[in-house]
């Protein structure tokens with residue numbers, strides 16, 4: 388594509404990417420400090436990361452890092468010694484979370500090894516009364532025609548994406564949607580015919596808690612209604628972007644479902660059994676936490692998504708990775724930007740960053756007229772986009 392816009396950097400003061408690097412990341416460091424009684428060594432490491440984020444440059448991984456070679460292949464050599472604001476925004480963000488885990492001792496042998504620095508916030512959200520209300524709503528779905536239930540669960544998964552703990556740090560008052568419909572694109576009519584009873588559904592998860600629960604409910608529905616033979620749920624191999632889901636978060640969500648009253652418990656049991664029978668498979672590939680777009684998918688994931696009836700890509704970050712982290716003209720066809728993806732793909736995403744494509748011109752004009760640029764990052768609008 389000759390007129391391809393440049394990859395988004397975080398180097399424009401006042402821009403959303405800049406604010407994430409300069410404000411959100413320091414706030415996340417403070418949030419993590421407050422969440423645990425870390426020892427002085429951990430606090431010194433967090434101090435050093437904060438100084439690096441604000442005034443310093445990208446530092447290399449520790450010599451003993453298990454994934455040094457992987458990050459070398461992902462461009463660490465090219466960005467080491469450069470400002471975080473000069474690297475691609477996606478790269479800097481992803482590496483920040485990898486360095487944060489070093490600072491809290493997540494990978495190194497010791498008392499903090501494997502302790503998710505975001506777990507307190509994740510559990511607070513999962514245990515919140517709002518989650519009870521969302522689970523109770525499942526009782527109303529019982530007995531409704533299957534297509535109606537499927538649509539309700541699809542929208543539950545879609546809007547579950549607003550439950551993003553990192554986003555909430557910088558999106559105060561993001562609830563009100565303007566006069567333009569909250570759903571700015573809806574290709575869901577093209578989604579259901581792809582689930583014909585045979586084949587595999589792949590779901591690339593985003594956030595834990597109140598996004599992962601509706602994702603699991605959607606998976607339970609398509610398995611129970613035999614719209615697919617098997618489902619594969621892709622989570623992160625380690626804590627990432629504050630609320631992104633790991634396998635531990637899947638277990639927390641399943642326990643929450645099984646302990647809930649009413650219909651929710653049956654969903655939880657079905658999912659638990661499906662995992663045991665291999666009809667639901669969990670995967671946590673390293674690439675899920677890579678600082679790269681999906682055009683760089685490794686061969687194994689290309690083969691898995693290529694063999695699937697549909698791959699559902701959840702959330703804003705994954706949308707940026709799927710279509711390319713660039714300020715495309717909003718009317719650029721979604722099919723053009725996802726032609727690289729090896730199989731049918733659907734994006735379910737609330738708009739929380741500048742990247743957007745696949746809008747019709749009238750919708751773009753109405754959004755701009757009603758909200759200026761706010762609609763792109765406020766989380767008040769969402770989309771369901773499908774490329775068959």
Ligand SMILES: O=P(O)(O)OC[C@@]1(O)O[C@H](CO)[C@@H](O)[C@@H]1O
Pocket residue numbers: 407480548551553554593594628701702703704705707737739740
């Ligand atoms: O992927 P999610 O959870 O829907 O959103 C991720 C996010 O909160 O983080 C990035 C900014 O740090 C943006 O892509 C978006 O704002």
